[in-house]
Amino acid sequence: xxxxxxxxxxxxxxxxxxxxxxxxxxxxxxxxxxxxxxxxxxxxxxxxxxxxxxxxxxxxxxxxxxxxxxxxxxxxxxxxxxxxxxxxxxxxxxxxxxxxxxxxxxxxxxxxxxxxxxxxxxxxxxxxxxxxxxxxxxxxxxxxxxxxxxxxxxxxxxxxxxxxxxxxxxxxxxxxxxxxxxxxxxxxxxxxxxxxxxxxxxxxxxxxxxxxxxxxxxxxxxxxxxxxxxxxxxxxxxxxxxxxxxxxxxxxxxxxxxxxxxxxxxxxxxxxxxxxxxxxxxxxxxxxxxxxxxxxxxxxxxxxxxxxxxxxxxxxxxxxxxxxxxxxx
Amino acid sequence: xxxxxxxxxxxxxxxxxxxxxxxxxxxxxxxxxxxxxxxxxxxxxxxxxxxxxxxxxxxxxxxxxxxxxxxxxxxxxxxxxxxxxxxxxxxxxxxxxxxxxxxxxxxxxxxxxxxxxxxxxxxxxxxxxxxxxxxxxxxxxxxxxxxxxxxxxxxxxxxxxxxxxxxxxxxxxxxxxxxxxxxxxxxxxxxxxxxxxxxxxxxxxxxxxxxxxxxxxxxxxxxxxxxxxxxxxxxxxxxxxxxxxxxxxxxxxxxxxxxxxxxxxxxxxxxxxxxxxxxxxxxxxxxxxxxxxxxxxxxxxxxxxxxxxxxxxxxxxxxxxxxxxxxxx
DNA sequence: TTTTAGCACCTAACTATTGACAGTGCTAAA
DNA sequence: TTTAGCACTGTCAATAGTTAGGTGCTAAAA
Numbered sequence: 001x002x003x004x005x006x007x008x009x010x011x012x013x014x015x016x017x018x019x020x021x022x023x024x025x026x027x028x029x030x031x032x033x034x035x036x037x038x039x040x041x042x043x044x045x046x047x048x049x050x051x052x053x054x055x056x057x058x059x060x061x062x063x064x065x066x067x068x069x070x071x072x073x074x075x076x077x078x079x080x081x082x083x084x085x086x087x088x089x090x091x092x093x094x095x096x097x098x099x100x101x102x103x104x105x106x107x108x109x110x111x112x113x114x115x116x117x118x119x120x121x122x123x124x125x126x127x128x129x130x131x132x133x134x135x136x137x138x139x140x141x142x143x144x145x146x147x148x149x150x151x152x153x154x155x156x157x158x159x160x161x162x163x164x165x166x167x168x169x170x171x172x173x174x175x176x177x178x179x180x181x182x183x184x185x186x187x188x189x190x191x192x193x194x195x196x197x198x199x200x201x202x203x204x205x206x207x208x209x210x211x212x213x214x215x216x217x218x219x220x221x222x223x224x225x226x227x228x229x230x231x232x233x234x235x236x237x238x239x240x241x242x243x244x245x246x247x248x249x250x251x252x253x254x255x256x257x258x259x260x261x262x263x264x265x266x267x268x269x270x271x272x273x274x275x276x277x278x279x280x281x282x283x284x285x286x287x288x289x290x291x292x293x294x295x296x297x298x299x300x301x302x303x304x305x306x307x308x309x310x311x312x313x314x315x316x317x318x319x320x321x322x323x324x325x326x327x328x329x
Numbered sequence: 330x331x332x333x334x335x336x337x338x339x340x341x342x343x344x345x346x347x348x349x350x351x352x353x354x355x356x357x358x359x360x361x362x363x364x365x366x367x368x369x370x371x372x373x374x375x376x377x378x379x380x381x382x383x384x385x386x387x388x389x390x391x392x393x394x395x396x397x398x399x400x401x402x403x404x405x406x407x408x409x410x411x412x413x414x415x416x417x418x419x420x421x422x423x424x425x426x427x428x429x430x431x432x433x434x435x436x437x438x439x440x441x442x443x444x445x446x447x448x449x450x451x452x453x454x455x456x457x458x459x460x461x462x463x464x465x466x467x468x469x470x471x472x473x474x475x476x477x478x479x480x481x482x483x484x485x486x487x488x489x490x491x492x493x494x495x496x497x498x499x500x501x502x503x504x505x506x507x508x509x510x511x512x513x514x515x516x517x518x519x520x521x522x523x524x525x526x527x528x529x530x531x532x533x534x535x536x537x538x539x540x541x542x543x544x545x546x547x548x549x550x551x552x553x554x555x556x557x558x559x560x561x562x563x564x565x566x567x568x569x570x571x572x573x574x575x576x577x578x579x580x581x582x583x584x585x586x587x588x589x590x591x592x593x594x595x596x597x598x599x600x601x602x603x604x605x606x607x608x609x610x611x612x613x614x615x616x617x618x619x620x621x622x623x624x625x626x627x628x629x630x631x632x633x634x635x636x637x638x639x640x641x642x643x644x645x646x647x648x649x650x651x652x653x654x655x656x657x658x
Numbered sequence: 659t660t661t662t663a664g665c666a667c668c669t670a671a672c673t674a675t676t677g678a679c680a681g682t683g684c685t686a687a688a
Numbered sequence: 689t690t691t692a693g694c695a696c697t698g699t700c701a702a703t704a705g706t707t708a709g710g711t712g713c714t715a716a717a718a
Contacts, residue, residue, distance in 0.1 A: 025710055036662050041711070059668040059711045100473070100489050138463045140483040144429070148477055148485060154469040156477060156487040160429050236584045247576050254583060255565045354681055365691050370682065388681045388697045 002050075007076060008033065009043050010052055014064045014072040018310045021242045023061030066278040066309065069288070073275055073313050080314035082322060086115055090319075094326045100154045101299040101327060106231050108323045109303055113234030116316060117241075118307035119257075121291075123267050124229035129298040130155055130188045137161075137176045139169060147220050151188055153298040159220040165212045174206055175213045192222040229301075230263055241308045243286065256284060268293045268302040273317050273324075278309050290316055296327055331379075336405060337362065338372050339381055343393045343401045347639040350571045352390030395607040395638065398617070402604055402642050409643035411651060415444055419648075423655045429483045430628040430656060435560050437652045438632055442563030445645060446570075447636035448586075450620075452596050453558040458627035459484055459517045466490075466505045468498060476549050480517055482627045488549040494541045503535055504542045521551040558630075559592055570637045572615065585613060597622045597631040602646050602653075607638050619645055625656055 002010070012032060013024045026037040026044060033040060044062050047053040052068040055061075064072065093099075093107045106122050113120035130151035138146045145161040163172075182198045183191065195218050203210045235257050239250050256262045265282050268274060268291045276282075281289040288311045291304035303323065305316055331339070341361060342353045355366040355373060362369060373391050376382040381397040384390075393401065422428075422436045435451050442449035459480035467475045474490040492501075511527045512520065524547050532539045564586050568579050585591045594611050597603060597620045605611075610618040617640045620633035632652065634645055 023710085027710085037710095038662055038664095038712095039660080042661090045712080055711085057669050057710095059709080060670080061710060097472070097491055099491075100469075103489070133469075134465075134467045136463075136465050136477070138479040140429075140462075140481070143426070144483060146479055146483050146485055148465070148479070150467040150475055150477070152469070154473060154475050154489060156475055156485075158485040160432070160483060162426060234587075236580065236587050239580055239583060245576050247574050247579055250576055250579050250583075251565065251568055254568060254579075258563075258565050352681085356681080366681095367683095367691055367693090368689085371690090374683075384682085386681095386698050388683095389699080390681060 002047075002071075005033065006043055006047055009040065010047060010064070010068060010072060011076045013053065013062055014068060014076070014310075017063050018312055021308075021310060023056055023063050025061035028061075064310070066280070069277045069309060069313075070280075073277070077314050080318045082318050086319065087322070089115065090322060090326075094323070101296055102155075102229075102301075104327050105294070105296075105299070105301070105303060105323065108327070109231075109305075110233040112305065112316075112319050112323070113237060115319065116305065116307065116312065117234070117237045118305045118311065118316070119235050119238045120233045121263060121266055121304040121306065122229075122231040122301060123264060123304070124231070124299070124301040129153070129295075129300070132183050132186045132188060132191065135176065135180050135183055137172065139172065142166070145172065145216075147217070149188075149191075149221075155188075161216050161220045163212060163216050165209065167209050167212060171208050171213065175203065175210075175217065178203060178206055179217065192218065195221060228264065230260055232257065232263070238287065238306055238308065243308050243310075249286070253284060253287075266291060266302060266304045266306075268304070273320050275313065275317075288313075290320065292320055292324060294324055294327075331376075331400075334362065335372055335376055338369065339376060339393070339397060339401060340405045342382065342391055343397060343405070343639075346392050347641055350637075350639060352385055352392050354390035357390075393639070395609070398606045398638055398642075399609075402606070406643050409647045411647050415648065416651070418444065419651060419655075423652070430625055431484075431558075431630075433656050434623070434625075434628070434630070434632060434652070437656070438560075438634075439562040441634065441645075441648050441652070442566060444648065445634065445636065445641065446563070446566045447634045447640065447645070448564050448567045449562045450592060450595055450633040450635065451558075451560040451630060452593060452633070453560070453628070453630040458482070458629070461512050461515045461517060461520065464505065464509050464512055466501065468501065471495070474501065474545075476546070478517075478520075478550075484517075490545050490549045492541060492545050494538065496538050496541060500537050500542065504532065504539075504546065507532060507535055508546065521547065524550060557593065559589055561586065561592070567616065567635055567637065572637050572639075578615070582613060582616075595620060595631060595633045595635075597633070602649050604642065604646075617642075619649065621649055621653060623653055623656075 009029065012029055016024050026040040029040050030037055044053060048062070051065055052071055053062040054065045056063060089111050090108055093104060093111060096104065102124055109120040109122050130153050132149060133152045134150045136148040140146060143163050145163065146158055147161050148156065148158045150156050179199055183194055186194045200214060203214055207213055238244065239253060244250055244253065262283065266289060271293055273290065273292045276289045278288065279285045281287070283289055283306065286309065287306050288309045289304055289306050290311065291302055293302050294300070303320065338358065341358055345353050355369040358369050359366055373382060377391065380394055381400055382391040383394045385392060418440050419437055422433060422440060425433065431453055438449040438451050459482050461478060462481045463479045465477040469475055472492050474492065475487055476490050477485065477487045479485050508528055512523055515523045529543055532543055536542055567573065568582060573579055573582065591612065595618060600622055602619065602621045605618045607617065608614045612618055612635065615638065616635050617638045618633055618635050619640065620631055622631055632649065
């Protein structure tokens with residue numbers, strides 16, 4: 001158990017380090033704690049024993065360890081009031097009624113990325129709550145079609161279909177009508193099931209070249225469900241942080257950002273704001289990932305901010321909460 | 330005018346430097362030129378006077394200057410045969426019939442980016458050759474619609490429409506039918522003209538709340554034409570080059586890549602493969618941009634590769650030419 | 659028992675200094 | 689015209705010295 005004073009010292013060190021990214025020496029805390037540097041050094045020593053502080057070298061000032069940040073986040077940090085400026089910028093997005101939910105989220109995260117100078121990520125997932133509202137097929141030429149699916153939440157996805165053989169327009173239209181009749185109202189992740197168990201058994205009764213057509217549509221539609229969107233903004237921001245002042249480290253992070261599989265590992269399962277400091281996250285040991293799943297009115301996905309471990313935790317949490325709380329259509 | 334031997338020396342230096350990014354000393358060329366290092370030094374001295382070679386410091390070996398690369402590209406370089414491996418990888422994309430032209434280009438450039446380790450950019454522009462094939466509007470709720478435009482070339486774009494007022498579904502449908510009747514076959518960049526001069530004058534005859542509806546659709550559709558796509562692949566590749574072994578330079582380039590306005594400056598007006606070495610391009614003085622406009626079957630845009638100034642010019646030109654020549658639907 | 663002053667000690671970061679190395683330009687001879 | 693020889697130059701890496709900002713420990717003070 002930490003004493004009051006130890007907590008106070010930890011708090012001061014974490015907050016100072018978040019501001020300046022420079023190790024904090026004992027002398028600089030004398031004023032605020034009204035005691036000598038020797039006393040503070042003794043306390044720092046204890047905090048280092050508890051693995052809450054670290055030194056960069058044997059005679060350097062202290063910086064928070066991962067556990068130190070964790071303790072700060074769990075026990076010391078106070079929720080922060082949003083500054084008027086921050087609210088103002090977010091409000092204009094959040095209250096813009098002509099945007100669909102997914103755009104509100106994407107644009108809000110862009111703003112937050114600018115406000116905080118961290119990197120924002122939005123992982124969108126077509127929720128199973130999205131029901132097919134309409135399927136439209138537009139012929140391009142004799143062998144190519146464009147299939148468009150619109151969901152009840154306003155999602156639009158399209159896919160090119162290549163018909164491997166000669167099929168008349170009338171046959172295609174019959175197929176589309178059949179699919180439309182059976183598929184409207186289906187959750188987007190069950191489209192291929194409906195195709196297989198409802199469309200397939202009866203398509204041969206109505207359509208001549210049913211095999212070619214069924215296969216073409218099945219291939220196209222089976223991929224709708226897996227479509228996940230990844231939107232990033234401010235990728236450069238985190239690279240500007242002084243802790244990444246190294247060509248190879250920057251390259252490493254840029255590579256990870258470019259690797260969509262790596263970015264998708266950010267995906268979050270738990271509700272609420274979750275914080276993964278350094279090795280706690282599965283993206284990069286030198287960053288903190290703070291993220292939240294959202295399920296808003298049928299939209300589902302993850303919003304995340306990636307910053308240095310010395311992130312402005314209180315501010316970021318408040319900003320993310322503002323979004324989660326205020327985007328409800 | 331350069332002598333045969335001077336050209337030979339320039340050629341060797343450029344090609345060697347492209348391979349290894351290390352300054353070339355006079356001694357290393359003795360074998361290939363069958364003369365002493367002193368002779369070569371004298372020639373190098375001439376080439377430096379002509380501003381074709383540079384030294385990194387007073388007693389270093391030589392590297393090509395921008396003019397040196399330019400001379401090499403214009404006068405020395407020989408077109409390169411495509412290696413079997415390169416062709417193989419590109420063929421599978423180029424010959425994939427189920428892809429629309431824009432996807433073939435995007436995917437080919439991805440491959441080229443991997444093959445060369447440079448950064449590939451595809452700037453797509455909805456060409457005025459794209460004609461509206463179909464306009465579809467799907468209602469989401471009482472105030473939101475999704476409008477979808479499909480062109481005859483298979484482009485799909487969608488836009489959310491927010492109706493600022495209470496309008497019945499029947500009125501909306503009347504509007505859409507009217508628009509559809511008048512707009513099909515219109516070049517995509519003239520949609521707003523058609524709306525203004527053909528739809529606006531008569532919409533009041535058919536639709537009750539014509540002002541609200543006209544404005545909503547006009548706002549949505551006027552933005553279709555400006556939609557330009559920017560696709561990049563292998564952004565990290567160029568950062569891996571040894572000449573960018575500096576945190577700040579990497580940050581600068583990443584920032585430029587993230588700035589879409591900056592990337593759009595890559596856009597090319599001229600036909601054919603064009604090469605902009607260092608300060609010749611308007612993106613970054615330390616890179617070479619090699620690019621070409623393409624107009625293929627109604628698709629229009631720019632493909633570009635960004636690499637270090639010591640780019641494998643011959644190989645890149647051949648690769649880009651392969652794409653331009655082989656993608657014709 | 660807690661706090662403090664004082665001191666020995668530590669490391670990073672900066673500044674020279676040095677020698678080896680790889681290259682140059684110039685000159686005089688081939 | 690070419691070449692060998694030589695003086696010269698900048699980079700790089702290793703080494704040493706200095707300073708600044710910090711520490712831990714101890715013995716005395718509160």
